Amino acid sequence: MSGIVGYGAHVPIYRIKVEEIAKVWGEDANAIKAGLNLKEKSVPGRDENAATIAVEAARRAVFHSGIDVKKLGAVYVGSESHPYAVKPTATVVIESIMASNNIMAADLEFACKAGTAGVQISMGLVDSGMIEYGMGIGTDTSQGRPGDALEYTASAGGAAFIIGREKKEIIANIIKTVSYTSDTPDFWRREGAAFPTHSGRFTGEPGYFRHTTNATKLLFENTGLKPADFAYAVFHQPNGKFPVMVAKQLGFSDAQIAPGLLTPLIGNTYSGASMLGLAATLDISKPGDKIMVTSFGSGAGSDSFAIEVTDNIDSKRSRITGVRKLMETNKKYVDYATYLKDKDFIKGR
Amino acid sequence: MEKPSASLWRKIGARYNIIGSECKTCGAKHFPPRIVCRKCGRETKMVDKKFTGNGEVVSFTKIMVPPDMFKDEAPYIVGIIALDEGPKVEGHIIDNGKAIEIGTKVRAVFRTMYVDGDEGPIYYHYKFEPV
Numbered sequence: 001m002s003g004i005v006g007y008g009a010h011v012p013i014y015r016i017k018v019e020e021i022a023k024v025w026g027e028d029a030n031a032i033k034a035g036l037n038l039k040e041k042s043v044p045g046r047d048e049n050a051a052t053i054a055v056e057a058a059r060r061a062v063f064h065s066g067i068d069v070k071k072l073g074a075v076y077v078g079s080e081s082h083p084y085a086v087k088p089t090a091t092v093v094i095e096s097i098m099a100s101n102n103i104m105a106a107d108l109e110f111a112c113k114a115g116t117a118g119v120q121i122s123m124g125l126v127d128s129g130m131i132e133y134g135m136g137i138g139t140d141t142s143q144g145r146p147g148d149a150l151e152y153t154a155s156a157g158g159a160a161f162i163i164g165r166e167k168k169e170i171i172a173n174i175i176k177t178v179s180y181t182s183d184t185p186d187f188w189r190r191e192g193a194a195f196p197t198h199s200g201r202f203t204g205e206p207g208y209f210r211h212t213t214n215a216t217k218l219l220f221e222n223t224g225l226k227p228a229d230f231a232y233a234v235f236h237q238p239n240g241k242f243p244v245m246v247a248k249q250l251g252f253s254d255a256q257i258a259p260g261l262l263t264p265l266i267g268n269t270y271s272g273a274s275m276l277g278l279a280a281t282l283d284i285s286k287p288g289d290k291i292m293v294t295s296f297g298s299g300a301g302s303d304s305f306a307i308e309v310t311d312n313i314d315s316k317r318s319r320i321t322g323v324r325k326l327m328e329t330n331k332k333y334v335d336y337a338t339y340l341k342d343k344d345f346i347k348g349r
Numbered sequence: 350m351e352k353p354s355a356s357l358w359r360k361i362g363a364r365y366n367i368i369g370s371e372c373k374t375c376g377a378k379h380f381p382p383r384i385v386c387r388k389c390g391r392e393t394k395m396v397d398k399k400f401t402g403n404g405e406v407v408s409f410t411k412i413m414v415p416p417d418m419f420k421d422e423a424p425y426i427v428g429i430i431a432l433d434e435g436p437k438v439e440g441h442i443i444d445n446g447k448a449i450e451i452g453t454k455v456r457a458v459f460r461t462m463y464v465d466g467d468e469g470p471i472y473y474h475y476k477f478e479p480v
Contacts, residue, residue, distance in 0.1 A: 013445055045443070046422060047460035047476065055459040055473075083471055092473060096365045096459055098399070330445045341421065349421060 002126040002163050003170035004307070005133065006065020006316070009279045009323045010056035011157040011266055013330045014043040016339050018152055024336050025147055032152055037240025041155035041267025042327075043334055044141040046342045050079040051089045053158040053272070054139040055096040061135065061160040062097050064319045067169070069097055072162070073131025074104040076121050078114025078271045079158075080189070080196075081141045082107050093137065104131070111187060112236055113297030114138065115159070115271040120177055120303060122163040133164045140270035145195035146345060153239050155267030159275035159323075171313040172282060172291070175306040176223045180215035187298035198298075207300045208238065212246050215302035216294045223306050227251035230306075231289035234260035234277035236296035238268045252292075259284050266327055271297075278307075280323035287311045350469035357470055362397070364474045367457055369436060371398035380436040402457025402475060404432040409442060409449055418463050430455055430477055440477050447479035454480050 017040045022029035033039055044053070054077050062069050077089045090105035104125070108114040115138015122134025139158030144150035164170060186207030189196035212235060220226060227233070233252045235243035240263045247257045260277030262269075269276055274295040281291055287309055294304040340346050362368040362382075369380030373394040377386055380400060386393040409428030412419070419425065426442040426449060442449055443458065455477040462474035 045460070047443075047462070049461060049471070051471075052459050052461060052473065059459070092365075095361055096473070098366055330447065332446050 001173060002123045002165045003173040003310070004161050004282075005067060005164035005166070005169040005171065006061045006162040007159060007279050007282060007320075008057045008060025008062070008064055009157070009159040009276055009321070009326055010053045010060070011269075011276070011323070011326050012042050012044045012048055012053070013332050014045055014342070015040045015331055015333050016043050016336070017333065020336050021152055035241070036152060037244065038153060038264050038267060040265065041153060042157055042269065043339055043342065044156040048141065048156065049083045050081045050139045050141050050158070051083050051092045053141070053156060054079070054089060054093050054137045054160065057139065057158045057160040058093050058097050058135060058137060060321055061162050064316055065162045065164075065169070066316065066319065067133055067162065067164065070100045071132045072099045072103060072135060074122055074125055074134040075099065075137070076106055076108055076118030076135070077137045077139060078108040078110065078116070078118045079139045080109055080111055080114065080270055081143065082109070085191070089139075110301060111297035111299050112238070112268070112270045112273055113295040113301060113303055115275045116293070116295040116303040116305070119161050119163060120179070123174060123177065126163050126165050133162055135160055135162050138271035138273075138275040140272055142268065142270040143189070143195050146340070148195070150196070150198070153263070153268040155269050157266060157269035157276055158272040159279045161275065169312065170310055171316055172307045172309045175308055176219060177303060177305045178215060178218045178222055179301060179303045180211050180218055181301035182211070184211070184300035186300055203298070204242065207298055208236070208242055208296050209246055209249075211300050211302040212236065212294050212296050213250060215304040216250055216292070219292065219294070219304040219306055225290070225306055227256070227292075229290055230256060230292045232259055232281045232285065233257050233292040234274055234281055235294050236274045236302070237261060237263035237277065238273070240264040262323070262327070276323055282309070282313070283320065283322045283324065285309045285313060287313060350466050353465075353470050357472065364472075365459065367400040367402050367432075367438070367475055369398050369400055370395045378435045380432065380438050398434070400432050400434050400436070402432070402477075404430040404455055404477075406442070406449060406451055406453045406455060407431045407437060408451065428477070440475060443476055443478040445478050449479055456480050
């Protein structure tokens with residue numbers, strides 16, 4: 001059975017506060033903060049994109065795992081902001097971590113859940129014996145149309161997970177993974193379009209809640225586990241409100257989701273969101289803890305995982321840069337004009 | 350858009366991972382990579398050497414009037430970094446809020462260096478950040 005042998009994360013140091021965006025559009029910052037359960041979001045530096053975030057996370061994952069990187073057999077990078085339309089992000093990652101060229105690599109896109117899809121593919125390849133290790137990465141520098149509600153949440157960050165099958169290397173066994181998928185156009189971005197479009201307040205029920213709930217219930221049915229069996233739960237977090245609501249609906253407490261609930265502080269990192277949440281949860285987990293993770297990607301689908309932490313987590317603990325530490329170190333706030341410049345939203349240059 | 354030269358991919362080892370050269374004859378380490386050792390000359394036995402990217406600032410300057418390709422980056426900081434393994438390399442130093450002074454410890458990070466318009470390639474490169 002495959003499991004996680006290492007993980008790494010990256011969050012840009014730049015932040016913009018809700019107040020800074022709200023004042024430009026004449027909106028009530030306090031109402032937005034309360035409504036979204038979010039106070040600020042991460043912003044990529046001018047020299048950061050989904051590939052550089054993937055690389056930083058991947059390098060930390062390789063270091064944490066302690067594996068011989070030449071034995072990595074596959075790298076899948078999930079993102080909805082791949083820097084090129086044609087030219088893989090995954091190739092940049094494999095060269096930058098000095099992996100072998102004898103490796104499978106591809107980019108994935110499934111809105112905010114392409115990273116967990118990469119983990120599932122890696123699990124299949126590892127469990128089948130085709131490869132020794134595989135890496136799934138979720139990374140994004142997501143787009144929010146200026147003036148749109150998404151502008152308050154669309155942020156940047158990513159996480160990488162290395163999947164292997166050597167019992168002595170696994171820090172967390174993946175007991176089971178299931179998915180729930182349907183053709184639900186709740187949110188999309190057409191080829192060449194700079195910004196995504198969404199169905200506003202009507203995206204929640206048919207999109208996020210339907211898929212997250214069904215995938216999680218399917219996981220319960222397949223494993224016989226129930227919310228009380230898990231020490232922690234992580235959900236995709238497009239804002240700070242939805243994961244709290246869906247956790248409550250499914251029977252999880254606020255305490256169970258607290259370690260992995262990062263959106264209130266860094267916004268929605270899209271493909272990175274549930275994976276960063278899992279990374280932050282693993283940072284504080286103890287051997288024997290069970291963790292439930294359900295991602296969500298618009299379009300729409302959810303991947304759900306039941307994970308059990310092993311004794312090996314403690315021996316690798318000193319090799320990890322904690323997600324909360326990454327989020328809180330060297331934070332730099334930018335104003336709205338700098339944000340527009342750094343996101344290349346200013347025309348005429 | 351400028352048509353990229355072969356260096357776009359040929360220099361990936363140096364640009365992504367700070368891979369230089371080490372002379373097995375005299376132990377001298379070089380970055381960027383060299384074919385012939387500066388010390389040994391014809392006795393050269395060069396092998397690839399991956400540098401850690403850790404080092405300290407030897408000198409730095411703030412660029413206020415940049416070349417066109419970096420026109421939207423200014424002001425930015427460029428410095429000379431003495432790598433822990435010996436060689437001195439030039440590189441951009443990210444302003445991460447920590448003071449940059451001579452002697453500041455830095456580590457290498459992976460960033461874009463230059464994006465060639467809307468249709469050209471993206472040039473990735475190491476940069477340094479204070480630790």
